[in-house]
Amino acid sequence: MATIAFLLNGAPHQCEVSPNTSILTLLREHLALTGTKEGCASGDCGACTVAIGEQNADTHTFTSANACITPAHQLQGRHLVTIEGLAKEGRLHPAQEAMIECHGSQCGFCTPGIVMSLFTLHNDLTQRPAPLTPERLEAALGGNLCRCTGYRPIRDAALRMNDMPYERPQWQDAALSTSENDAEITDPTAKTPFFAQPLSLAALTRLRQEAPQARLVAGGTDLWLESTQRLASLDQLIDVSRVAELLTVEATTFEGQPGWWIGAGVTYTQLEPLFEEHFPAFAHLLHRLGSQQIRNRGTLGGNIANASPIGDTPPVLLALGARVELASVKGSRCLALENFFLDYKQTAMAADEVVSRIFIPQAIERSQLRVWKLSKRREDDISAVLGAFSYRIEQGVLHDVRIAFGGMAATPKRAQAAEATLEGSAITADAFRAAQRSLDEDFQPMSDVRGSQHYRQQAAKNLFERLYLSLSAPDREVMLHAYAH
C-alpha cells in the first residue's frame, strides 16, 4: 500500500490503495463514487471516461482518460474530475445540460463517460478557442461507444453546449499538491507490492536493475489489459511517466542527421503538433490511433517497447529510419529500430534496460511519407494491416525506399524485398507489380478476426497499387476523411 495525494473534484484527497488498483476501482470500490461506469474494462467503450488535470500556468488543463486502464497511483499530484464533480449547487455543467436538452442519453450507462469527454472538449474550447470542426468533434467523441441513441443527439449536444453561458468555477483550478511520490523501495527483490514513481532516468534505471521483475508502466493502455482481461496481478510497477528525461522532445543532430530525440514517455497527443508540421501523414495516422482517451495516455515509447505486431507507430518509425535508445545503469546504447524487434513480443531490450528515447531523423529534401492504416472501423479500432512508405523521387526515379508493415508478421517489419525491387526504379506499373510480387517473399501473414491471411496479403499489395496511382496521377489521390458527406 502506498499513499496517493491528489485533487478529487477540486478537493484535496489522500488514500492508500494497492499498486494494481485502477482509477475506476479506486472510484467505484474505495470511494463509492459510482457515477463512472465499467462497460468493458479494456479501454474500448469509454463508459469510464474521467478527466485528469495538470497545472498549466494558472489553470488546469484537462485530458480525458479511460479510468479502467489507468493506474490510480498515477494520480499523484494531479486533479481527477469525475461525473460527480461537474454539477455544483444544483447547477449542471453545459455538457450535462446539453445532453439532456438534445436527448443524448437513453439507458444512461455510457452517458457519464460521454459527459466527461464533452467536459474536456468544453474545457479545451474555452482555453483554446477554435472552430468545432467535424474532425475535432469526431476526435473528442470517438472513444465513447453508445448502443442506444444513434450518436447524432450527442453530437448535437457537443455543438449546443458551447452556446450556453458558463463561468469557470474556482474549484477547477484549485492548488495541486506538489508532493511527489518518489518513495524508495526498501527491498525490490522481495515480493512486496510497490508502485515506484522515479523522477529521473538515473532513478529509473537503478530501479530497473534492482527490480527487473517489476513491470514498467507508462500510459497503461495495453499493460493494464493484462490485469483486466488476462487476470494477471500487476503488483510491482515502475512508472516511467514522470521521468524528466523521458518527457522531452529535443531537436538536434544525431550521427550527422538532423532530427528529434523524443522521450519515450511523450504521449501521442503531445506529439501531434510536431508531426502535423513535419510528418503530416504520421499526424493523420495519429488521428486514427485508438481514441482520444488512449492518445492522451499512450506513449511512443510504450508502443515500441510493447512490440505488438499491430501497434500503429512502429511501421512508420521503421520507414522513417528511427533509432531507439536503451538505457541502463551502465549507460545507454542506440540501435536501429528494426534491430529492436526480434520476434512476437520479443525485443532486444535486456532485463535491466528501458526504452529511453526515440530518434526520428528529419525528412530529407524531396522525401515523402505515406501511411495507410486499414482497420474494420473508422475510429477506435486496431489495425488489420498498416503500411508505411518512405521514399525520395529524383528525376522520376525512386530512392531511399523504406517500407514497413504492421499486421503482416510476428513483429512490425520492413518489406525489404519490396524495397529492393523499387529502389532505383522509375515509377511504372511494372515496377510496382514487381514490388507486389516481392511482398510474398517478405510476408506470410496469419488469419485472425481482423483479417484473413489472404485479405492481409492482398490488401498490403493493394497499398502498392495505391501508392503507384497516387504517384502517377497525384491529383487523384484521395485521403479518406470520416465524413464523406
Added chain:
Amino acid sequence: MRFDSPAEQNVSDRMKVLGQPLRRIDGPLKTTGMAPYAYERHGVAKDQLVGYPVGSAIAKGRIVSMDIDEAQASPGVVGIVTTLEMERLPKVDWNVAYLFGGREIQHYHQAIAVVVANSFEEARAAAALIRVEYEEDQDATYDLAAVRQERLSDDVEPIDNIGDFESAYASAEVTLDATYTTPGQCHAQMEPHATIAQWDGDHLTLWTSNQMIEWSRQALATTFDLPAENFRLDSPYIGGGFGVKLFLRADAVMAALAARKVGRAVKLALPRPMSANNTTHRGLTIQRIRIGASQEGKITAIGHDNATNTLPGGDGENGARATRRFYAGENRLLINRALEIHLPESNAMRAPGETAGLMALEIAMDEMAEKLGMDPVEFRIINDTQVDPSHPERQFSERHFIECLQRGAEVFNWASRNKAPGSRREGAWLIGHGVAGAYRDAPAETSGARVSVRPDGSIRVETDMTDIGTGSYTIIAQTAAEMMGVSLEVVNVDLGDSRHPVSAGSGGQWGAASSTAGVYAACLALRKKIAERLAVDPEALEFSEGYVRYNDQQTALSELASAGSITAEDSIEFGDFRSEEYQLATFGAHFVEVAVHATTGEIRVRRMLAVCDAGRILNPMTARSQVIGAMTMGVGAALMESLAVDTRHGFFVNHDLAGYEVPVHADIPEQQVIFLEGEDPYSTPLKAKGVGELGICGVSAAVANAVYNATGARVRDYPITLDKFLDRLPEIA
C-alpha cells in the same frame, strides 16, 4: 380493466402532456452519474462480498473433475460454489440453455463456478486457480452451413403452407431464387449483466439489471424451488438490454447461490469477455427466398426457408416470420429450420425474427424489382395487403405502409436517385440509394400499476415496468400527468421493483403501449375513488392544474389527500378481439444513401430517413430516439456486426468490444424520422403502439440495397464488408 373493444374518445385524448416532445425526466440523474445501476448499489445490503464467475472452456461435453483446493486457499476467498455441488437447476422454458448445476456442458462459457472473496481482485485471482478436467463430446457441431446442408431434406412442419407454392412458383412469369446469410449478432449493451444478492432465511432479494421483472421472479421460483413470493427483484435503471436481459441469467443465479453459501450479500458482474458466450445472441441464419410474380409485378408465390442455430428447445432467429404478414401473395411456403448447433444460446435480440428476416427479404424484394424493371418503391406498393395473408379473414387494424413509402420517397427525393447501379460518381465516390420496408407486430401484454395522490398534491406511480433506456419513466409520468390533470414535475415514478404491480415489462415492442395503458387503468381507478369520496359521478369530474373540478366546485388534489394518500391499483388486460379479430402491427419505410469509394470500396452511410406508422406517438422525442438508435444498430448489422464462429471449438471469438465492432460516432450520419399522424384505437386506450423494434426492421437491407445501387455488386452475405465486392467494383474510367 379489460380492453374488449376499440378505444373511443377518452381522457387521454386531451394530449396536453401526452404526445408532447418532452425531455426525459431521468435525464438529470443520468448525466450526473446519480442513476444507480445494479453493480454499484453499495447501500442496499451491508458487507457485500464479491463473486467472480468461471465459464466452461469447452462447448459440449461434461466435467470430469474440478480442483478448487488452490483457489480455496487463495487470499481473501470466503467460499466457492461449483456446478458439481448440485444437480442441474431447473429452468423455465424462456431460457433455452440451463444456467447452472450438474456436470453437463451445453455451451462454451456456461457458468460452472463462482468464487466469493472480500475483494474483486481476490475473487478474480482465485477463479484463475480452479482446475477443471473436461470430457469433450466428439459429435458436437458448430457449423450452421454444414448442418443445414445435411438436413435440407428433413421434413419440417412449415409455419405457413398456403395455396400451392411450388406450382405457382414454377409457373410464375418472373422468379427469383436467392440465398442470404446473416451472422450471429451480439446485443453489446453497454451495461454488463450484474446482480447483488442477499438472502433473509428463504427469502431472496436481487438488485439486478433485468427487463422483465415478473418473468424473472417466476423463473427464480422454478430454479430455486420456492414460492415466487419469496423473491424480490429491483431493477430501476438498466444500462441497455435489447433482449439479452429479458430472462433470468447466470449472473443472478450465481450471485444467489454464492450468497446462500457464504451467508452474506454477494455482488457479481459478468465480465465483458464472458457476455457473448455465456448469455445469448441473435442466431445465425441462412435464408433461401423464392419469389414468383407476374410481369406486372404482382407476387403470386413467396417462399422463405430459414435455417438457424439453436440449442435444444429453442427457435433460433426465425427469419421466415418476417414474410408471414408483410406482402400479399396467394401461395406461400414459410419454413423455419431451427437446427441444433452447439454454439451458445441463440435467443431474442431487438425484433427477433424480423431483423434477420427483413435483412434477407428486403434485399430479395429489391432484386425482384430489378428483374421486373420496376421502381422498388412501386413494387412494394403493388404488393401491399390490408389483410393478414396467412389469415385473410383478419384485417390489419391500421396499416399505412403505402403512405410510409410514398411520404418517404417524397421527402428523400427518391425520384432523383441513382437509377442505374454503379453509374453515379461524385469525385472518388460512387453514390447509391436504397429503400426497404419495415414490419413488426404490435403485441400488448397485461400490465398493472398503482397510482397515488399524495398529501402534497403530487402523484406517485408504482409498477414493475422497466426503463431500459426506452423512456418508460417519461411516458408513464406523462400518462399519469394527463390523466390526473397535473404537471409533469409533480409526478414521481418508481419502476422495476417486484413489490409493485406486475407490468408488461420491456420486450417485444409491447412495453410502451402496454405499460401506459396499465397506468391509464390505474388512474381511472383512482379517479373513481376520488369521485366516490366526493360522491360525484366520475364522468362529471374534470382533473386539471392540480384540481378536481365538478359542478362548479373545485378541490385541490393536495386537499383531497391531506389526511393521507389516496391510492388505487389496476391492471389492463387485453381482450381477444385485439389479437384474434385484427392483426396489429407497425410499419415503416427506410431510405438510405451511401457513398462507396470507387477504388477502395470503403462504405460511408450519408443520409438516412425512416417513416414510421406506429399509431399514436406518446412522446415524439423519446420515440424518435428509439428509432434512430435502432437505425444505428441496423447500420451495424449491415456493415460490421458479426460474431466470428470458431467452428473447431464452438465459440464466438470476438467476444469483447474491441473485437465485436459496433458503429461509432463517425459511422452515423444525420438521421431523419417521420411519424405518420395517426391513432390505432384497436391497440390500447391510448391508441399507441411500440416503435423500439420497428426502427431496426429493414434498415440493414436498405443499406445493402444502397451499396448495390452504388456499385452494381450484390452482396447477399452480411455484414457487407468491402472484401466481399472489391473485385466487382465498376472499372474506373
